[in-house]
Structure formats: C-alpha cells, structure tokens
Amino acid sequence: MEVFSLIGNGFLIALTPLNIGLLLLGCFVGTLLGALPGLGPVNGVAVLIPLTFAFGFDPTSSLILLCAVYFGCMYGGRISSILLNIPGDEPAIMTTLDGYPMAVQGQAANALAISGVASFVGATIAVIGLSLFAPVLARAAIHFGPADYFALYILAFATIGGIAGVDPRKTLLSAAIGLMMATVGIDPISGVPRYTMDSFHLYDGIQPIIALVGLFAISEILLLLEKTAKDRPKAIKVDRWLPQWSAIWPTRWAMLRGSGIGFVAGVLPGAGASLGSFMAYVFEKQKSNKNGTFGKGDPRGVAAPEAGNNSAAGGALIPMLSLGVPGSGTTAVLLAMLISLNVQPGPLLFERQPDLVWGLVASLYLANIALLVLNLPMIGIFTRLMMTPTWALMPVVAAITFVGVYGISNSIFDLKLMVFFGVLGYILRKLDISLVPLVLGLLLGGDMERNLRRAMSISGGDWGILIASPISITLYALTIGFLALSVWLAVRDHKQTKAERLTEG
Amino acid sequence: MTLRTLTSVKLGAVLAAALTVTAAPATAAECIAPSNPGGGWDFTCRTIGRVLSELGLVQGNVQVTNMAGGVGAVAFAMVANDRPGDEDLIVATSTVGVTQMAQGRYPAPLETMRYLAMLGADVGVIAVDNDSPIQTLAELTAAMVADPSALVTGGSSGAGGWDHIRLLMVAQDAGIEDLGAIRWVQFDGGTDAVTQMMGGQISVVSTDLGEIAGFVESGDIRVLAALSDDPIPAFPDIPTAISLGVDVTGYNWRGLYTGGQVSDEAYAAWVERLETLYNSTNWQEAATSAGLVPIWRGGAEFEAFVREQAAVMEEISRDIGIIQ
Amino acid sequence: MTRMSVRLFGAAVFAIAALYTLQSQQYLITFGDVLGPSVFPVIVGIPMMILSASLVVFPTGDVAWPGRDRLWRQAAALAAFVGYTLVMEEVGFPIATAALIALIGFIMGGSPWRALALGAVFGPGLWALFDQVLGLPLDFLGTLFG
Incomplete structure (x- = not known):
C-alpha cells in the first residue's frame, strides 16, 4: 500500500523535535482556548499566525502548530459544557445536554473521561479517513449542490424537535427564533440590509458565538441568583475524582456511530462540526433512548456528540486541503495562512507537497494521542473546579465571557448584545424552552437560506429543483422516516403511560 | 533520551518565545x-x-x-x-x-x-468545466446570445457585485440586451463556485484567477478568457478577452x-x-x-x-x- | 395562572413574528436574484406565528417566577453587566473587570471583603492572561487615564 509508506514518511517529518514541540504547544493552547467560553479555534489560530511568521517556520511546521490548536479547541470546548453548563464553543453545545446533568449527579470525572475518549475516537477516525480517502471523498463532496444542502438543513431542523424539552412546539419555536435572527444583517446575495434597525453594528449579522455565550453563561448567573442562599448548592458534590473504565466502555458504539455521522458532516463544506455533533446526538438519542435517560445524564449522550464534533473537525480538513474550500471559520483561517505561506491548497496539493500533507496527517495522529494523554490527567484538576463555591466561580466565568466576546471584534456593542441574549436566555429557560435549537438556527440559518436561494437561481425559479437530485430525495426520505419513527414512538409511549396509570389507579 | 531533552528544550524555547512575541509593546x-x-x-x-x-x-x-x-x-x-x-x-x-x-x-x-x-x-477570468462543450469565449457568448438564460453562471460576489458585473460586461459587449435574464448564483468564494461547477451545478464561473489557479493547473477547469490588458505571466496560454475581440478588462x-x-x-x-x-x-x-x-x-x-x-x-x- | 407567562410569551413572539414577516416585504429588488431577500423570512415567519399562536391558546408548563428579593439581586447583576459595558473602555480592562467580579461575587452571596479580594486578583490576572499570554489586545488604563 502506497499510503502506508507516505504516512511513514509523514511520521519522519512530524517527529522532529521542533514539530513535536509545536504540536504540544498547540494542543495545550488549543485546549485552553477551547475551554474558555467565547474564545474558540478561530481566535486560537489567528493569535498564533503572527508567531509562525515571526519565527519563519516552514509551512509544514506552521500547519502542524495551527492544526494542533484546532484539534485542541475541539477537545477543550467540552470542559465548560460539562462542568458549568456553558459551551466553550459552538460545537460543544450538544455536550451540555447530558454532560452537565452527569456532572450534577457527581459524575463529572466520568463525563470528562467519556468525552475525552470520544473526542479521541472521533478525531482518530477522521484522520484515518483523511489519510485513506481524502481525494476520493473531496471529489464525492462536490456533487452536493445547493438543493442537497438545503435538504440536509431540513433534515436537521425536522429532527430538532427530538433533542430536548417536553413540548416539541417550544423546541421548534426556539429554532424559528434562531432562524429569524440569522437573517439579520446585510444579505450577501442581494446586498440589502435586513432588520439592522439602521445600526451598522448589525450589518454583519448576529455572531452565533455571542448569542451562545450570552444565552448560556449570563442566563446561568441570573438563574443561580434566584435560588435562595440555602438551596443554592455551594458546590456540586463529586463522587469520584478519577474516571472508571466501566463507565467508558459501554459508550463505545455511541462513539463509533457519532464518529461516522460527524465525519460525513465534516467532509461536506458548509455542514461542519456543529451540525456533526447535533446529528450525532439526535441519531444516538433516537436509537438508544429506550428508557428516557437522554437529557438526564446519559453517558451515550456525551459520547456521541463529542465523537461527532471532533470527527467533523477532522473531516473538514479534507475539502480544505484537497479542494481549497474552507468548510468552517477555522479552516478558512488555516487556508489563509497556507496561502500567505505560499502553499496553494487545491487539487494539486497532494501531488506537489506530499511532505506537507503527510507530515500534517502524521502529526494529527500524534496530536490526538497527545491530547488524550494531556486531557485525562487534567480531569482530576478540572473536577476540583466543581468544588469552588458559586460566588467565587461564576463572577470569574462571567468576566471571562466578557473578555472572550470583546476579543472577537473589540466591540462594546457585542457585549451589550451578549447581555441582551443573557436576559432572553433566562426568560426562555424559565419557560422551559431549550436554547440549543436557537443557537443551531442561528448557526445554520444563513447557509440554509443562501442554499435555497442558490438552488432557485440555478433553476430560474422552479421549486422542483429541490427534489430533483438523488441526494436530496434520499435526505427527504430520511427526514420523513425519522419523523414517522418519532410519532410512532410517541404514540407508543403515550399508550404505555396510559396503561400504567390505569393499572396504578 | 537525547531526543527527549532536546524536545523539552525546544518546547521551552518555543513557549518562552510565544510569550515574548505576544507580549511585544503596543x-x-x-x-x-x-x-x-x-x-x-x-x-x-x-x-x-x-x-x-x-x-x-x-x-x-x-x-x-x-x-x-x-x-x-x-x-x-x-x-x-x-x-x-x-x-x-x-x-x-x-x-x-x-x-x-x-x-x-x-x-x-x-x-x-x-x-x-x-x-x-488580481485578474478576473471566465472559466468553464473541463468537460464543458464550450471551448472558446466566442462559443460562450454565442450560446448566451441565443438564450441568455440557458447557462447558469456564478462567482464569489452577490448579484451586482464585481464578479457579476465583469461577466455582464462581457455579455454586454457580445450584444446581449436582456442582461437580467442571465442566471447568476452567488457563492461564498471563488473555490466554492469552481467546485460547484465541477459538481455540475453551474456552467460558467466568473471570478479572480488567484484563488482558483490550482484548478486551472490541474486541468479541472478551462479558462476561456482573462480580463487583463496583457497575458498573465504564469498562464501565457490563456487568451485575454481583448485579444479575442471582446474589449473588457476586469482587475x-x-x-x-x-x-x-x-x-x-x-x-x-x-x-x-x-x-x-x-x-x-x-x-x-x-x-x-x-x-x-x-x-x-x-x-x-x-x-x-x-x-x-x-x-x-x-x-x-x-x-x-x-x-x- | 402560572401558564399566563407562556401565553404572554407566545403573544410577544407572535407580534415579533408578524412584524418580521411584514417587514420582509420591504426588501424588494432585485437584479439577478430569483428568490430575493424577502421569501426566506416569510418561510420562517409564518410557522413562527402559528407556533406562537398555539402557545397562546394551549400553553404548557408551569412557570414560577422568583420573589421580589430575588428579582432585586437579578436586577443588580444586570446593572453590573450593563455598567461594565458602559465604563470598560473608559476606565480600562483590569479596573472594570475587578469591579465586575467583586460586584457579582457580592451579589451571589460572597462576603464583601472576599468578593473584593477575588476581583483584585482576577481583574489584573485575566488582563495578563488575555493581553500578555494570548495576545488579545485589551486596554490597561482606558481612555480616562491613558
């Protein structure tokens, strides 16, 4: 197999002392940035770009450093999801659903370990996919047209009702609010400013990360404040400092399924890590939620989305390297850096710069191992965070979110917007309305609309284009199947509870 | 052992360097x-x-x-x-x-x-897929004159943006009256437009050459014309629109x-x-x-x-x- | 009566969705854009109106709002957040952040001195972490002193 000798060469390149040093530095900085709410891979990579220039690292070393940061962020994002119920970055949002309940039940160490191992599994599967099939997959992904992307988003939003909450209407309404907010700003297709209220601050729309941090972090503080000093937990009780293997092993299938779904989402430019972790969670829940444990601290609800999000992050490197199409904000920054280092990603990259590609692939394998090794011993330290009294922990978390959001574009307006989202998040949570669909709507709404309009521009106004390709037909069939299954399950559960009530009564 | 010490020394140096670089004065x-x-x-x-x-x-x-x-x-x-x-x-x-x-x-x-x-x-170009039946700029404009809405075009700008205008300038030069009938699709970047063209979603791309040069070199797409005064040094074979009798430049x-x-x-x-x-x-x-x-x-x-x-x-x- | 909040929320969202859908009709043009900028807001706005209207008619869930003393704490925390956004650029990052941490710490039930100490440590500490280590530029003194 030619691939193995190429990877072997890659390891020779990756295993130079400089590259290993950069790899470890990147993993550490990445985990830190990912864990801090508001800061994410985009900041991390942007912060380190001047460093690569200043030292004149060659493109391979620079890319190794930045990809390690990228992977590190994906690992780090889950930490505050689990411990604080505040996602560190967008893709970590699904991890709050079962991760935080686990932590509240004293299972923080297990949740962190499961998510760490799931991250490792997901990312490793993605790197294996990258090394074996990158060019083939990239060529397959280009057949995904605007109508197919639209069908994919329809599938996502049709299944959103299944993620959380008792009343599916509230979940759908939350998604609709997110989609509505996604249309704020200058419309990139026509150039018309929409719903900006004549404020140029809104020309660029509402950044999902600002909404995310406001909705989760600020509202969390407001919620904590309404509990009386007596019933507010000083700190969450921790049963165990160290994870147990017996808790991790049963989630193996959830990890593998999540990895598979995430990887597909990652390879498609425009779907990305958030959609990957979302889909992984929804499908895992549909498949495994026999006893209604999802959303209440089911370990599989932590394993699937974390595997999905890391797998998608790795998968997103495929279109970036072999087509030059950035699938996400971070890969866009990586792409810019490569171009400014005189490397042109695209169809010829694998032929012309095998050292760069395979050196990167090898260092991604190493980065995964490094991240797992780095993350597992830190679990004990992180779980101790839970012991910090709320009055000391939350103000610092709040301050970090303020800096994180300010650091994105140095705008005070963004801070005010974040506070606004905090109040909105508080109201929604009081009314039992899940925040996750809102953020997903905001994240995916722009692309959903643009792809619908692109499809209609291609067809010249014929709506038939939406169901004209085999890919979109398959996706709609999946959507219908999923909805039918949900309805059937709901009816069955309803009958069961009715029967139980009758026997009890 | 040597490797390990070397690694940690290097890492220390890099870490220290990271701190000093980012700590540089305003x-x-x-x-x-x-x-x-x-x-x-x-x-x-x-x-x-x-x-x-x-x-x-x-x-x-x-x-x-x-x-x-x-x-x-x-x-x-x-x-x-x-x-x-x-x-x-x-x-x-x-x-x-x-x-x-x-x-x-x-x-x-x-x-x-x-x-x-x-x-x-950067120089604007008009490109088609390698498998496209259209071989020359003249064939493209002829097809567009015959039916302005026959071909789906796209690029990295929105409707009325610079990529779109450059294409319409070529179309106008060819004598097309109903410019609004030409179908235009916006993508988030030049490479997005090109890959969607390779996937068969659109037929013609108008955008800057720099971003999509890799696809020209790999032979995935065919550039019909460069909208520059002189041929581009890196791609001397690409004809300029002017040399083809279409008096349009688009830098x-x-x-x-x-x-x-x-x-x-x-x-x-x-x-x-x-x-x-x-x-x-x-x-x-x-x-x-x-x-x-x-x-x-x-x-x-x-x-x-x-x-x-x-x-x-x-x-x-x-x-x-x-x-x- | 606890469901009144859900009804009120539904009514508010309905009004916003209706305005949103109506406003979208202003976004006409355009040249070379088949669907235009006004259709997607309608696709989102109309289901939103239906969903929110159904919440007004058939509300679900019980909502218990906090008592008056708790509301004061929340209002104080919100005031601290908004105040922070107003003075941060003037007084500089470390001072503003120290004050924010101390205030929120106090509001959340920490003793005043301990909250102050927490702010005094973490205000400058976060500045050092973000500005010095991570390289995100943050004003040290602000426009008032600097």
Missing part, C-alpha cells in the same frame, strides 16, 4: 481587514503588515483587526465615525469595495476617506485607505512607506505567489484613480440595471 500601526480571516482583504492586511515590520517601516508588529460586515461597510462606518483622524490606522479595500461605494451601499460617500495606494491586482486591485481627517504629513508618510514596501522583493514575491500582478498607484494619482473608477462603476451599474 504596535504603532493597525490594519483593519473588513472581512473575516481568510479573504482577500485579510490577505492584504496580513501580508502588508508582515512586510512592513520585516522592512522595519513600522515599530514592532502591525496589528491586524478583522472587522467583517457589509462587504466593508461596517469598517468604513466605524472609521468615519470613531477614528477619522487616527494616523496609525490603515484599512484594506479593493475594486470590490469601490463597487459597493459606487452603488451607494456604504453609509458614507467615497470622499469620506483618504486613499493611500494600490499595491497589486480586482488591492489597496488601502485611511481616515478622512488624517493630516497631509501623515498621509504622505504612509504613501512613502507603502512605496518602499511595494519596491521590496518581499512584497513582490508575496504578491506574485498569491496570484497578484504587482501594480503601483499612490497618493494623489491613486485618489484620482479611485474616484474615476467609482464613476465608471456607477455608470456601468446604472447601464446594466443594478441601480436606478
């Missing part, structure tokens, strides 16, 4: 890229910033701030409102930005700013502006610094490798050029029907 210059990281304006700021500090033309590093929104409108409004007299501030712009100004899509008129210099330009120059209340001395100093930068091999290499053709216009000459181009752009936009 920079004397700031470049605003009015886009997210990764776009052409981001490249302009980052490359110019890097070369400026390499040549010692500014103190320390140039701080690059990304301020995306409204195809440059957000940064334009911020500079006009908050920092019109900031002499340490430069902002990236290009033909794309001037097109927006000419169509009245910025919150203030063009004259609000002082335009420093243009340092290079996308990259340049910088500064606030409207900056003093004449500071303005002149920036122009001088940028001219030194332009003449350095560092810039020439960086620009060429990014697919740009180095072109210099600075100071008053550039001011005049921007105004003239905006006037021309406004006329074309009105002519084509993008603005009333």
Whole structure:
C-alpha cells in the first residue's frame, strides 16, 4: 500500500523535535482556548499566525502548530459544557445536554473521561479517513449542490424537535427564533440590509458565538441568583475524582456511530462540526433512548456528540486541503495562512507537497494521542473546579465571557448584545424552552437560506429543483422516516403511560 | 533520551518565545481587514503588515483587526465615525469595495476617506468545466446570445457585485440586451463556485484567477478568457478577452485607505512607506505567489484613480440595471 | 395562572413574528436574484406565528417566577453587566473587570471583603492572561487615564 509508506514518511517529518514541540504547544493552547467560553479555534489560530511568521517556520511546521490548536479547541470546548453548563464553543453545545446533568449527579470525572475518549475516537477516525480517502471523498463532496444542502438543513431542523424539552412546539419555536435572527444583517446575495434597525453594528449579522455565550453563561448567573442562599448548592458534590473504565466502555458504539455521522458532516463544506455533533446526538438519542435517560445524564449522550464534533473537525480538513474550500471559520483561517505561506491548497496539493500533507496527517495522529494523554490527567484538576463555591466561580466565568466576546471584534456593542441574549436566555429557560435549537438556527440559518436561494437561481425559479437530485430525495426520505419513527414512538409511549396509570389507579 | 531533552528544550524555547512575541509593546500601526480571516482583504492586511515590520517601516508588529460586515461597510462606518483622524490606522479595500461605494451601499460617500495606494491586482477570468462543450469565449457568448438564460453562471460576489458585473460586461459587449435574464448564483468564494461547477451545478464561473489557479493547473477547469490588458505571466496560454475581440478588462486591485481627517504629513508618510514596501522583493514575491500582478498607484494619482473608477462603476451599474 | 407567562410569551413572539414577516416585504429588488431577500423570512415567519399562536391558546408548563428579593439581586447583576459595558473602555480592562467580579461575587452571596479580594486578583490576572499570554489586545488604563 502506497499510503502506508507516505504516512511513514509523514511520521519522519512530524517527529522532529521542533514539530513535536509545536504540536504540544498547540494542543495545550488549543485546549485552553477551547475551554474558555467565547474564545474558540478561530481566535486560537489567528493569535498564533503572527508567531509562525515571526519565527519563519516552514509551512509544514506552521500547519502542524495551527492544526494542533484546532484539534485542541475541539477537545477543550467540552470542559465548560460539562462542568458549568456553558459551551466553550459552538460545537460543544450538544455536550451540555447530558454532560452537565452527569456532572450534577457527581459524575463529572466520568463525563470528562467519556468525552475525552470520544473526542479521541472521533478525531482518530477522521484522520484515518483523511489519510485513506481524502481525494476520493473531496471529489464525492462536490456533487452536493445547493438543493442537497438545503435538504440536509431540513433534515436537521425536522429532527430538532427530538433533542430536548417536553413540548416539541417550544423546541421548534426556539429554532424559528434562531432562524429569524440569522437573517439579520446585510444579505450577501442581494446586498440589502435586513432588520439592522439602521445600526451598522448589525450589518454583519448576529455572531452565533455571542448569542451562545450570552444565552448560556449570563442566563446561568441570573438563574443561580434566584435560588435562595440555602438551596443554592455551594458546590456540586463529586463522587469520584478519577474516571472508571466501566463507565467508558459501554459508550463505545455511541462513539463509533457519532464518529461516522460527524465525519460525513465534516467532509461536506458548509455542514461542519456543529451540525456533526447535533446529528450525532439526535441519531444516538433516537436509537438508544429506550428508557428516557437522554437529557438526564446519559453517558451515550456525551459520547456521541463529542465523537461527532471532533470527527467533523477532522473531516473538514479534507475539502480544505484537497479542494481549497474552507468548510468552517477555522479552516478558512488555516487556508489563509497556507496561502500567505505560499502553499496553494487545491487539487494539486497532494501531488506537489506530499511532505506537507503527510507530515500534517502524521502529526494529527500524534496530536490526538497527545491530547488524550494531556486531557485525562487534567480531569482530576478540572473536577476540583466543581468544588469552588458559586460566588467565587461564576463572577470569574462571567468576566471571562466578557473578555472572550470583546476579543472577537473589540466591540462594546457585542457585549451589550451578549447581555441582551443573557436576559432572553433566562426568560426562555424559565419557560422551559431549550436554547440549543436557537443557537443551531442561528448557526445554520444563513447557509440554509443562501442554499435555497442558490438552488432557485440555478433553476430560474422552479421549486422542483429541490427534489430533483438523488441526494436530496434520499435526505427527504430520511427526514420523513425519522419523523414517522418519532410519532410512532410517541404514540407508543403515550399508550404505555396510559396503561400504567390505569393499572396504578 | 537525547531526543527527549532536546524536545523539552525546544518546547521551552518555543513557549518562552510565544510569550515574548505576544507580549511585544503596543504596535504603532493597525490594519483593519473588513472581512473575516481568510479573504482577500485579510490577505492584504496580513501580508502588508508582515512586510512592513520585516522592512522595519513600522515599530514592532502591525496589528491586524478583522472587522467583517457589509462587504466593508461596517469598517468604513466605524472609521468615519470613531477614528477619522487616527494616523496609525490603515484599512484594506479593493475594486470590490469601490463597487459597493459606487452603488451607494456604504453609509458614507467615497470622499469620506483618504486613499493611500494600490499595491497589486488580481485578474478576473471566465472559466468553464473541463468537460464543458464550450471551448472558446466566442462559443460562450454565442450560446448566451441565443438564450441568455440557458447557462447558469456564478462567482464569489452577490448579484451586482464585481464578479457579476465583469461577466455582464462581457455579455454586454457580445450584444446581449436582456442582461437580467442571465442566471447568476452567488457563492461564498471563488473555490466554492469552481467546485460547484465541477459538481455540475453551474456552467460558467466568473471570478479572480488567484484563488482558483490550482484548478486551472490541474486541468479541472478551462479558462476561456482573462480580463487583463496583457497575458498573465504564469498562464501565457490563456487568451485575454481583448485579444479575442471582446474589449473588457476586469482587475480586482488591492489597496488601502485611511481616515478622512488624517493630516497631509501623515498621509504622505504612509504613501512613502507603502512605496518602499511595494519596491521590496518581499512584497513582490508575496504578491506574485498569491496570484497578484504587482501594480503601483499612490497618493494623489491613486485618489484620482479611485474616484474615476467609482464613476465608471456607477455608470456601468446604472447601464446594466443594478441601480436606478 | 402560572401558564399566563407562556401565553404572554407566545403573544410577544407572535407580534415579533408578524412584524418580521411584514417587514420582509420591504426588501424588494432585485437584479439577478430569483428568490430575493424577502421569501426566506416569510418561510420562517409564518410557522413562527402559528407556533406562537398555539402557545397562546394551549400553553404548557408551569412557570414560577422568583420573589421580589430575588428579582432585586437579578436586577443588580444586570446593572453590573450593563455598567461594565458602559465604563470598560473608559476606565480600562483590569479596573472594570475587578469591579465586575467583586460586584457579582457580592451579589451571589460572597462576603464583601472576599468578593473584593477575588476581583483584585482576577481583574489584573485575566488582563495578563488575555493581553500578555494570548495576545488579545485589551486596554490597561482606558481612555480616562491613558
């Protein structure tokens, strides 16, 4: 197999002392940035770009450093999801659903370990996919047209009702609010400013990360404040400092399924890590939620989305390297850096710069191992965070979110917007309305609309284009199947509870 | 063992270096890229910033701030409102930005700013998929004349943006009356448009060559014409539209502006610094490798050029029907 | 009566969705854009109106709002957040952040001195972490002193 000798060469390149040093530095900085709410891979990579220039690292070393940061962020994002119920970055949002309940039940160490191992599994599967099939997959992904992307988003939003909450209407309404907010700003297709209220601050729309941090972090503080000093937990009780293997092993299938779904989402430019972790969670829940444990601290609800999000992050490197199409904000920054280092990603990259590609692939394998090794011993330290009294922990978390959001574009307006989202998040949570669909709507709404309009521009106004390709037909069939299954399950559960009530009564 | 100690020493050095670099004193210059990281304006700021500090033309590093929104409108409004007299501030712009100004899509008129210099330009191209039955620009325009809505076209700008206008200028030259009937699809970047064309979603792409050069070299797409005065050195086989009898050029120059209340001395100093930068091999290499053709216009000459181009752009936009 | 909040929320969202859908009709043009900028807001707005209207008619869930003393704490925390956004650029990052941490710490039930100490440590500490180590520029002194 030619691939193995190429990877072997890659390891020779990756295993130079400089590259290993950069790899470890990147993993550490990445985990830190990912864990801090508001800061994410985009900041991390942007912060380190001047460093690569200043030292004149060659493109391979620079890319190794930045990809390690990228992977590190994906690992780090889950930490505050689990411990604080505040996602560190967008893709970590699904991890709050079962991760935080686990932590509240004293299972923080297990949740962190499961998510760490799931991250490792997901990312490793993605790197294996990258090394074996990158060019083939990239060529397959280009057949995904605007109508197919639209069908994919329809599938996502049709299944959103299944993620959380008792009343599916509230979940759908939350998604609709997110989609509505996604249309704020200058419309990139026509150039018309929409719903900006004549404020140029809104020309660029509402950044999902600002909404995310406001909705989760600020509202969390407001919620904590309404509990009386007596019933507010000083700190969450921790049963165990160290994870147990017996808790991790049963989630193996959830990890593998999540990895598979995430990887597909990652390879498609425009779907990305958030959609990957979302889909992984929804499908895992549909498949495994026999006893209604999802959303209440089911370990599989932590394993699937974390595997999905890391797998998608790795998968997103495929279109970036072999087509030059950035699938996400971070890969866009990586792409810019490569171009400014005189490397042109695209169809010829694998032929012309095998050292760069395979050196990167090898260092991604190493980065995964490094991240797992780095993350597992830190679990004990992180779980101790839970012991910090709320009055000391939350103000610092709040301050970090303020800096994180300010650091994105140095705008005070963004801070005010974040506070606004905090109040909105508080109201929604009081009314039992899940925040996750809102953020997903905001994240995916722009692309959903643009792809619908692109499809209609291609067809010249014929709506038939939406169901004209085999890919979109398959996706709609999946959507219908999923909805039918949900309805059937709901009816069955309803009958069961009715029967139980009758026997009890 | 040796490897391990070496590694930790290196890592220590890198960590220490990371701390000192990022702890460098406040920079004397700031470049605003009015886009997210990764776009052409981001490249302009980052490359110019890097070369400026390499040549010692500014103190320390140039701080690059990304301020995306409204195809440059957000940064334009911020500079006009908050920092019109900031002499340490430069902002990236290009033909794309001037097109927006000419169509009245910025919150203030063009004259609000002082335009420093243009340092290079990307060349617009018209391309089709390698498997497309269309072999030449003449075949393309013939097909479009026969039925303007027959072919689906696309590029990285929205409707009425620079990629779209360049295509419509070619179509207009070919004698197509109903320009609005030509189907145009916006994508997030030139490579997105090209890969969607390779996937069979659209038939023709009009965008800058720099970003999609890899696909030309790999033979995945066929460039029918370059919208430049002279053949492009890296691709001498690509015919210019002019050589094919279509009198259209469409460059996308990259340049910088500064606030409207900056003093004449500071303005002149920036122009001088940028001219030194332009003449350095560092810039020439960086620009060429990014697919740009180095072109210099600075100071008053550039001011005049921007105004003239905006006037021309406004006329074309009105002519084509993008603005009333 | 506890369901009144859900009804009120539904009514508010309905009004916003209706305005949103109506406003979208202003976004006409355009040249070379088949669907235009006004259709997607309608696709989102109409289901939103239906969903919110159904919440007004058939509300679900019980909502218990906090008592008056708790509301004061929340209002104080919100005031601290908004105040922070107003003075941060003037007084500089470390001072503003120290004050924010101390105030929120106090409001959340920490003793005043301990909250102050927490702010005094973490205000400058976060500045050092973000500005010095991570390289995100933050004003040290602000426009008032600097």
